[in-house]
Amino acid sequence: MVSPKSFPQALLFDMDGLMLDSECLYQRAWKQAGADLGYDLDETVYLSLVGRSNAEAERAFVQLYGADFPVEAFRAQWEQRWQEWVKADGISLKPGLLDLLDWVETHGLAKAVGTSSNQAEATLCLQTTGIFDRFAVIVTVDQVKAGKPAPDIFLAAAQCLDVDPKDCLVLEDSNAGVQAAHAAGMAVIMVPDLQTPTAASAAIALQIFDSLHDVCLWLQSPICPHSESPHS
Numbered sequence: 001m002v003s004p005k006s007f008p009q010a011l012l013f014d015m016d017g018l019m020l021d022s023e024c025l026y027q028r029a030w031k032q033a034g035a036d037l038g039y040d041l042d043e044t045v046y047l048s049l050v051g052r053s054n055a056e057a058e059r060a061f062v063q064l065y066g067a068d069f070p071v072e073a074f075r076a077q078w079e080q081r082w083q084e085w086v087k088a089d090g091i092s093l094k095p096g097l098l099d100l101l102d103w104v105e106t107h108g109l110a111k112a113v114g115t116s117s118n119q120a121e122a123t124l125c126l127q128t129t130g131i132f133d134r135f136a137v138i139v140t141v142d143q144v145k146a147g148k149p150a151p152d153i154f155l156a157a158a159q160c161l162d163v164d165p166k167d168c169l170v171l172e173d174s175n176a177g178v179q180a181a182h183a184a185g186m187a188v189i190m191v192p193d194l195q196t197p198t199a200a201s202a203a204i205a206l207q208i209f210d211s212l213h214d215v216c217l218w219l220q221s222p223i224c225p226h227s228e229s230p231h232s
Contacts, residue, residue: 001072004047005112007167007169007187008109008167008168008169008187009109009110009163009167009168009170010109010110010111010112010158010161010162010163010167010168010215011104011109011110011112011168011169011170011171012110012111012112012113012114012154012168012169012170012171012186013111013112013113013114013135013171013179014051014113014114014115014116014171014172014173014174014177015110015115015117015122015125015126016115016116016117016125016173017050017051017173017174017193017194018094018111018133018171018172018173018177018191018193018212019094019097019102019129019212020091020094020129021091021093021094021193022048022051022091022124022125023164023173023193023194024093025082025085025086026045026082027046027194028077029078029079029081029082029085030046030057030078031043031046032077032078032081033074033077033078033081034074034078037070037074037077039061039065039069039074040089041061042064045060045061045064047194047195048060048111048136050173050174050175050194050195051116051148051149051172051173051174051175051176051177051195052147052148052149052174052176053116053117053123053141053148054075054117054118054141054148055141055147057115058071058074058075060181061074069094083124083171084155086124086125087128089167090129091125091128092129092131093129093199094191094211095211095212096212096213096214096215096216097131097212098197099212099213099216100135100212100213100215100216100219101131101206103216103219105134105221107164110163111134111135111137111161111201112136112137112138112139112157112158112159112160113126113137113138113139113157114133114139114153114154114156114157114170115139115140115141115153116141116148116153116176116177117140117141117143118140118142118148119138119140119143120144121140122138122140123138126138129221130207137157137160138164139153139154139156139157139160139163140153141153141180143156144156146227148174148176148177148179148180149175149177149179149180149183150180150183151180151181151183151184151185152180153180154168154180154181154184155184158186160182160219164214165184165185165186166185166186168186168187169186169187169188169189169206170184170186170187170188170189171188171189171212171215172188172189172190172191173190173191173192173194173195174193174195174201175195175197175198175201177190177195178190178200178201178204179200179201179204180206187206188204188205188206189205189206189207189208189209189215189218190205190207190208190209191208191209191210191211191212191214191215192208
């Protein structure tokens with residue numbers, strides 16, 4: 001049995017949908033940009049792309065709507081609207097995040113952000129919500145070769161922290177993120193946001209919790225169930 005003092009040595013946080021209530025804002029911006037250009041972006045398609053990079057989403061739209069889909073115009077439209085809304089209305093933190101960050105810092109654990117957003121988006125989001133300075137390491141999709149579900153983002157974060165992947169615990173809201181953590185050889189807890197956990201995610205996740213409050217309570221439990229079966 002592994003002691004909570006030895007595992008985890010580092011927590012790797014996804015950003016959108018996990019720490020920040022931001023997925024719905026992206027969805028709104030994408031849908032509006034699509035409508036402005038004459039395309040009705042299907043909600044099911046959007047949900048299938050949660051946790052993946054913007055570049056992968058654009059490829060999916062071209063595949064779905066054809067080669068004439070105006071990728072560059074769509075990107076410019078949604079980014080402009082998204083930035084305007086973020087600056088005007090802000091972004092809410094997910095319940096339990098601040099308590100969890102306080103616990104991690106009090107116990108001297110390393111931590112990092114590993115996000116499918118690019119550096120500019122991540123910086124704006126983290127600064128807007130006031131938590132940018134709480135992370136010394138922020139790995140974004142434009143800093144690695146491949147985005148989630150590839151393991152690159154989380155492996156880069158672990159390397160920056162100088163922590164072995166097996167000693168990292170990833171917190172994710174998306175199925176692609178859960179797959180990425182597993183591929184990196186890391187334990188992962190899923191806290192679903194817009195996506196429902198797939199059977200594959202349920203099979204590999206250490207736990208599936210409703211909120212970050214639950215994650216914090218789990219970390220404070222007398223025995224860390226890292227070596228037990230998922231959902232035990």
